């Protein structure tokens with residue numbers, strides 16, 4: 001039987017979000033209903049609310065979550081009721097051209113639930129990133145549930161569902177940061193700080209954090225940055241070059257998603273270095289660069305979708321590292337909040353007051 005639960009809806013472009021009753025269908029074949037225990041507030045939820053991703057309002061927001069599987073539909077064998085899971089937005093299909101070539105972290109045909117969750121009047125909801133977890137329960141494709149060690153706190157585990165995984169993966173999977181590398185991270189919110197943590201885990205020798213907000217630089221230092229640059233007062237390209245013997249960093253990770261910070265990343269990198277764009281731009285943004293510089297500086301310009309992660313490989317591994325005290329995921333949780341406080345959390349995010357507000361249910 002379908003169930004009525006509370007969930008956070010973005011009703012229309014730039015309208016405040018609100019808590020509504022939503023209807024969660026029973027899981028069909030290949031689907032699972034998950035009782036959400038925690039869901040972090042990610043910048044991408046704000047992008048949805050602002051109409052920056054699609055205009056398929058109303059959205060059921062939230063996508064950085066952990067919880068317990070309540071029920072599963074026919075044919076589901078990988079997870080069972082009672083399993084503690086992190087929700088992912090990369091349920092690999094196994095059949096697309098990326099999967100068939102053995103590169104499932106790029107899967108071009110990821111699975112979501114086939115059925116829609118609705119408002120009580122039947123209006124269909126678009127679930128953010130196919131998850132929609134600012135809700136007491138949500139319906140997902142079973143492949144979106146990744147089982148992990150249940151002894152970790154849900155507020156911490158859920159972070160791996162999006163932003164923190166994106167940042168760590170930008171460093172270790174996309175940027176291939178390795179022992180001895182110099183790394184610069186531009187934009188030290190949740191994603192940028194996770195890139196710092198990832199770079200540290202991978203053995204980077206120098207980690208330079210860049211932000212316009214001094215508070216963010218303090219946190220970045222506590223996450224493992226060896227140097228910080230306030231780009232409001234200092235030219236970050238010059239500063240990064242100075243800190244790297246005049247050359248630039250081996251890997252520069254852009255975690256803001258703006259043309260001017262991308263340009264900084266491009267020029268702050270050593271010859272043959274790598275730029276990783278993990279920040280998400282908006283549709284009107286344009287970038288102009290001298291093509292000769294693109295050629296002449298060599299190396300790789302990469303984008304990182306979800307940290308090029310493979311949830312089944314990366315989530316349990318990162319939870320293990322966290323349990324061993326080698327990955328300080330708990331530092332990303334600035335505050336825990338209730339469902340009806342998401343709008344306020346967007347405000348605080350906008351003002352740079354938090355790394356992550358996490359809704360705990």
Ligand SMILES: NC(=O)c1ccc[n+]([C@@H]2O[C@H](COP(=O)([O-])OP(=O)(O)OC[C@H]3O[C@@H](n4cnc5c(N)ncnc54)[C@H](O)[C@@H]3O)[C@@H](O)[C@H]2O)c1
Pocket residue numbers: 042043044047162163166186187188189190191192210211212213216231255256257261277278279280281304305306307349352354355
């Ligand atoms: N690629 C992916 O798969 C993926 C996944 C999740 C989030 N993201 C994106 O990553 C980006 C960062 O997300 P977040 O949650 O960390 O956001 P956030 O708002 O917490 O952090 C952004 C940081 O950038 C800083 N900043 C803003 N303008 C700057 C500038 N000009 N120079 C330097 N720093 C500046 C801010 O002070 C803040 O610390 C967003 O664009 C988000 O949509 C991407």
Ligand SMILES: [Zn+2]
Pocket residue numbers: 092093094095096097098099100104107108109110
């Ligand atoms: Zn695929």
Ligand SMILES: [Zn+2]
Pocket residue numbers: 042043044045063064162163
């Ligand atoms: Zn996200």
